[in-house]
Structures are given as C-alpha cells and as structure tokens.
Amino acid sequence: MSDSPYHDDHGNKDATITNKAGMGTMTPAHRKSGKTQYVGGGPFLIGDSMTGGYGKGPDILHDCTIAVDKGEIAVIVGPNGAGKSTAMKAVFGMLDVRSGSVRLDGEDITNLSPQDRVVKGMGFVPQTSNIFTSMTVEENLEMGAFIRTDDFSDTMEQVYDLFPILKEKRNQPAGELSGGQRQQVAVGRALMTKPKVLMLDEPTAGVSPIVMDELFDRIIEVARTGLPILMVEQNARQALAIADKGYVLVQGQNAYTGTGKELLADPEVRKSFLGG
Numbered sequence: 304m305s306d307s308p309y310h311d312d313h314g315n316k317d318a319t320i321t322n323k324a325g326m327g328t329m330t331p332a333h334r335k336s337g338k339t340q341y342v343g344g345g346p347f348l349i350g351d352s353m354t355g356g357y358g359k360g361p362d363i364l365h366d367c368t369i370a371v372d373k374g375e376i377a378v379i380v381g382p383n384g385a386g387k388s389t390a391m392k393a394v395f396g397m398l399d400v401r402s403g404s405v406r407l408d409g410e411d412i413t414n415l416s417p418q419d420r421v422v423k424g425m426g427f428v429p430q431t432s433n434i435f436t437s438m439t440v441e442e443n444l445e446m447g448a449f450i451r452t453d454d455f456s457d458t459m460e461q462v463y464d465l466f467p468i469l470k471e472k473r474n475q476p477a478g479e480l481s482g483g484q485r486q487q488v489a490v491g492r493a494l495m496t497k498p499k500v501l502m503l504d505e506p507t508a509g510v511s512p513i514v515m516d517e518l519f520d521r522i523i524e525v526a527r528t529g530l531p532i533l534m535v536e537q538n539a540r541q542a543l544a545i546a547d548k549g550y551v552l553v554q555g556q557n558a559y560t561g562t563g564k565e566l567l568a569d570p571e572v573r574k575s576f577l578g579g
C-alpha cells in the first residue's frame with residue numbers, strides 16, 4: 304500500500320465529469336439581460352397586465368397588475384396558490400412574462416435579468432430560502448452587498464440600528480436564529496444594496512403574533528425612510544391596515560384593488576378573504 308493517498312486506486316477516474324475544453328456549454332437559467340427603454344409616467348414600480356407561467360408550463364398569471372408608488376406600502380393578499388409569489392417573481396424577472404411589462408421609475412425593465420434589476424434598485428426577499436443558514440448573520444449581510452463596490456459599513460450599521468438583535472447575534476450562524484430573527488436577516492440582507500424599492504414575500508410567515516406586530520412596526524419604519532414597499536402577506540387584516548394600496552389576487556387575476564381601508568371595509572372582501 305502506498306503512503307500517499309493520491310497514488311493508489313481510490314477516487315473518481317472518470318474524466319467525463321470535467322470539461323477539458325475549459326469552456327462552459329450550459330445555457331444559463333436566465334436569459335441574458337436585454338435593453339431597457341424610458342417610457343415615463345405611472346407608479347414607481349409596476350408589473351403591468353402580466354400574463355405568464357413557469358418555463359413552458361401553463362399561464363399562472365392572467366393580466367395581473369401589482370404596483371407600488373413612492374412613499375407607499377402596497378400589500379398583496381389572496382388564497383394559497385393564488386399566484387402572489389409568482390407575481391412577485393415576475394416583477395423581479397424570475398419568470399418570462401408572455402405579455403405585459405415591468406416598469407421601474409419610468410423605465411421599461413421587462414427584459415432585464417434579476418441581477419440587473421438589483422443593480423437598478425430592486426431589493427427582493429423571497430418567501431423561502433431567503434437566508435444562508437450556515438453563514439453568520441454578518442456574512443449574510445455582506446452577501447447582500449455583493450453588487451456594491453463602495454464602503455457598505457454605514458449601511459450595515461443602519462441595518463443593525465433597525466434590527467438591534469442582529470448586531471448582538473452577528474457572529475452566529477443565521478440558521479440558529481428564531482423565525483422572526485431570520486426574517487430580519489433576510490430583510491437586512493435586501494437593504495444592504497440600498498434599494499430604491501423593497502419587495503417582501505410573506506415577511507411574517509411562521510412567526511408568533513407578537514413577533515409579527517414587531518416585524519410590521521419595523522417594516523413601517525423602513526417605509527417611513529421613504530423606501531416604497533411591495534409585500535405579500537397572509538395576515539391579510541393586519542397587512543391591509545398598514546397598506547396604502549391593496550391587491551386581492553385570485554387564480555392569477557386581480558380580484559379587488561383599492562386602498563387598504565377600502566378593502567377592509569368592502570363586504571365582499573371581508574366575507575371571502577378576511578373571515579367576515
């Protein structure tokens with residue numbers, strides 16, 4: 304037997320796992336970014352009349368519109384499977400819209416990749432897998448700043464001011480945190496790019512009512528700094544209570560749209576979506 308572990312007959316000898324030419328041949332999951340066009344007008348961020356689904360699958364969204372204006376919180380509610388997350392992903396460029404458009408600050412960004420939308424100022428916290436559990440809290444925040452080439456220590460301090468518990472736990476693996484604290488990491492991570500608009504998909508999922516209230520308070524605080532927030536919420540009543548604009552989605556379509564107050568007062572919306 305050889306002393307060196309590298310000279311005996313162990314290990315993979317099948318070279319087909321490598322690519323000798325040294326050039327990737329895979330097609331990227333997301334098509335390359337296309338051009339944008341200034342069109343002006345309209346809300347600050349809008350997914351306008353979006354129709355589309357996943358890959359070559361059937362349409363999930365049918366002429367669906369969601370939007371948020373400067374200084375506002377817009378909330379999307381609706382039953383499970385209604386397409387709320389799909390609509391958010393469409394706005395972020397994670398699925399092809401077959402018709403309709405996405406515009407940010409007057410610019411048509413329908414053909415941009417998600418990465419380029421981040422560069423344009425979109426911050427997105429997806430519903431699931433929104434943190435790196437094996438990395439520390441601080442490493443998660445650093446990852447959030449990946450597109451920045453400037454000094455981001457001030458932004459990190461701002462995130463720690465907003466979520467003091469994260470500063471306390473900054474050297475702990477994020478996976479060891481409670482549900483509510485993980486959501487704070489996810490929101491903090493998104494804030495690290497200094498976005499112009501923040502998109503949150505169910506930021507209070509799986510947390511206790513007390514933690515939910517606290518997260519809502521923090522979200523309102525973020526909105527008051529002037530950052531528009533477009534968010535999906537399953538706690539419809541509480542979310543509509545803080546919403547400037549509300550959307551009820553059903554089967555990929557806009558069922559009701561109005562101010563948060565209007566929707567909370569609407570007998571049909573109350574009966575069907577708010578438990579009476």
Ligand SMILES: Nc1ncnc2c1ncn2[C@@H]1O[C@H](COP(=O)(O)OP(=O)(O)OP(=O)(O)O)[C@@H](O)[C@H]1O
Nearest residue numbers: 357360363381382383384385386387388389390430
């Ligand atoms: N990655 C995917 N590939 C194919 N179909 C998907 C995918 N994600 C979701 N869907 C389908 O799209 C539809 C809408 O799902 P979506 O997750 O957008 O609903 P939702 O309103 O966010 O629901 P929930 O309240 O449970 O989060 C469902 O029929 C779902 O099965």
Ligand SMILES: [Mg+2]
Nearest residue numbers: 387388389430
């Ligand atoms: Mg969802």
